[in-house]
Amino acid sequence: MRRNVGIGAINKQRIVKEKLTQKGNEIxxxxxxxxxxxxxxxxxxxxxxxxxxxxxxxxxxxFRARFQVMCSKIGVDPLASSKGFWAQLLGVGDFYYELGVQxxxxxxxxxxxxxxxxxxxDLVANLEKSSxxxxxxxxxxxxxxxxxxxxxxxxxFKIIKVGKQSMIQSIPGELTMDHTTALDVASSNRGCFTIxxxxxxxxxxxxxxxxxxxxxxxxxxxxxxxxxxxxxxALFQS
Amino acid sequence: MAATDFExxxxxxxxxxxTIQPVATxxxxxxxxxxxxxxxxHKTKRIWEIDTGSDLFNNSAINRHLSxxxxxxxxxxxxxxxxxxxxxxxxFALWNSVSQWGSLIHSWAADNGLSNTVLTLxxxxxGDETENQPFHxxxxxxxxxxxxxxxxxxxxxxxxxxxxxxxxxxxxxx
Numbered sequence: 367m368r369r370n371v372g373i374g375a376i377n378k379q380r381i382v383k384e385k386l387t388q389k390g391n392e393i394x395x396x397x398x399x400x401x402x403x404x405x406x407x408x409x410x411x412x413x414x415x416x417x418x419x420x421x422x423x424x425x426x427x428x429f430r431a432r433f434q435v436m437c438s439k440i441g442v443d444p445l446a447s448s449k450g451f452w453a454q455l456l457g458v459g460d461f462y463y464e465l466g467v468q469x470x471x472x473x474x475x476x477x478x479x480x481x482x483x484x485x486x487x488d489l490v491a492n493l494e495k496s497s498x499x500x501x502x503x504x505x506x507x508x509x510x511x512x513x514x515x516x517x518x519x520x521x522x523f524k525i526i527k528v529g530k531q532s533m534i535q536s537i538p539g540e541l542t543m544d545h546t547t548a549l550d551v552a553s554s555n556r557g558c559f560t561i562x563x564x565x566x567x568x569x570x571x572x573x574x575x576x577x578x579x580x581x582x583x584x585x586x587x588x589x590x591x592x593x594x595x596x597x598x599x600a601l602f603q604s
Numbered sequence: 605m606a607a608t609d610f611e612x613x614x615x616x617x618x619x620x621x622x623t624i625q626p627v628a629t630x631x632x633x634x635x636x637x638x639x640x641x642x643x644x645x646h647k648t649k650r651i652w653e654i655d656t657g658s659d660l661f662n663n664s665a666i667n668r669h670l671s672x673x674x675x676x677x678x679x680x681x682x683x684x685x686x687x688x689x690x691x692x693x694x695x696f697a698l699w700n701s702v703s704q705w706g707s708l709i710h711s712w713a714a715d716n717g718l719s720n721t722v723l724t725l726x727x728x729x730x731g732d733e734t735e736n737q738p739f740h741x742x743x744x745x746x747x748x749x750x751x752x753x754x755x756x757x758x759x760x761x762x763x764x765x766x767x768x769x770x771x772x773x774x775x776x777x778x
Contacts (some may be wrong), residue, residue, distance in 0.1 A: 409689055478629075478633050582626070582629055582630070585627065585629055588620035588622060588623070589620055589626065590620040590622075591618040592619070592623070592668060595619070597619060599618070601615070
């Protein structure tokens with residue numbers, strides 16, 4: 367009788383295979399359990415860490431940013447809910463909520479001047495000035511997160527890129543591509559663009575006039591009669 | 605009280621600030637900024653009469669100035685909003701309202717035991733006794749204007765003489 371051949375052998379192979387598969391599943395299951403346990407341990411450590419360094423996290427923007435990164439790596443969002451463990455523990459949810467409210471206030475207060483867009487720099491400067499308690503602990507990173515939270519209220523607040531700068535837009539609706547292009551041109555020229563500079567982009571007159579009129583109407587841009595140039599208060603530095 | 609160096613607001617160096625803006629809401633903003641600037645400028649320098657040739661309306665650093673039409677519009681708006689008053693071609697900045705000025709002068713008189721005595725406008729304007737008062741040095745026409753307003757409120761009696769420059773005018777405070 368040849369070995370490993372015949373029904374007996376096939377059955378044996380099948381049984382071995384089944385057992386191996388079962389074992390494989392068991393091992394995978396075990397690994398999963400172990401990983402899950404490790405995650406729990408890690409989460410627990412993170413919670414302890416958060417308790418221990420609560421004050422640092424509130425006060426130190428760099429520390430806070432790195433803490434955020436740690437959290438997101440294990441899928442914890444400290445900002446997720448104001449009823450959550452984290453928010454209660456750290457009051458972190460409150461921090462961003464408060465900051466969001468202050469950002470809204472600054473944007474509304476400066477809107478008559480800048481038409482509803484403001485540079486990150488100006489926003490930070492205004493936040494530091496206005497708040498009763500010192501707001502020297504706020505950085506661009508915090509503002510970006512706070513605005514992310516605000517966006518659940520609708521698209522009134524968003525961050526746009528103009529040239530090399532980040533700007534916060536607080537008017538509802540979109541600035542069109544043409545608007546931001548014109549603002550782009552202005553941002554690399556002390557906050558000023560001319561009809562000529564838009565012509566150089568290859569725009570026909572109608573397109574230029576439409577964009578310019580719209581920017582004027584929204585109060586984002588003022589006109590200088592002397593040389594027919596258009597200036598963006600939000601981007602102007604004297 | 606010495607006049608101090610005036611710190612220009614950012615608008616002053618913003619070229620379009622010297623062009624009356626075509627868009628209504630922007631123009632509103634602009635006119636408000638001009639009113640504030642005019643009042644702050646004159647209050648800091650302690651000058652009451654607006655000189656349309658001054659550097660206030662003419663920024664040589666950026667080579668921009670307000671046109672005569674723009675100046676007229678801005679000054680009209682200033683008067684309309686109660687922050688300026690005209691006498692013929694002359695315009696005066698009112699960083700305090702006429703009524704507020706009246707109160708200040710009336711209080712000064714009362715505090716110094718000068719009620720019911722006759723004072724000359726000149727004394728009030730330039731006398732030693734008023735040297736530390738915010739109205740010291742006030743243009744005499746404006747002073748007369750403020751006091752005639754007090755008179756309407758029954759708080760003073762203005763006595764005008766014959767001289768057009770009010771050099772013989774007096775007042776009695778009640």
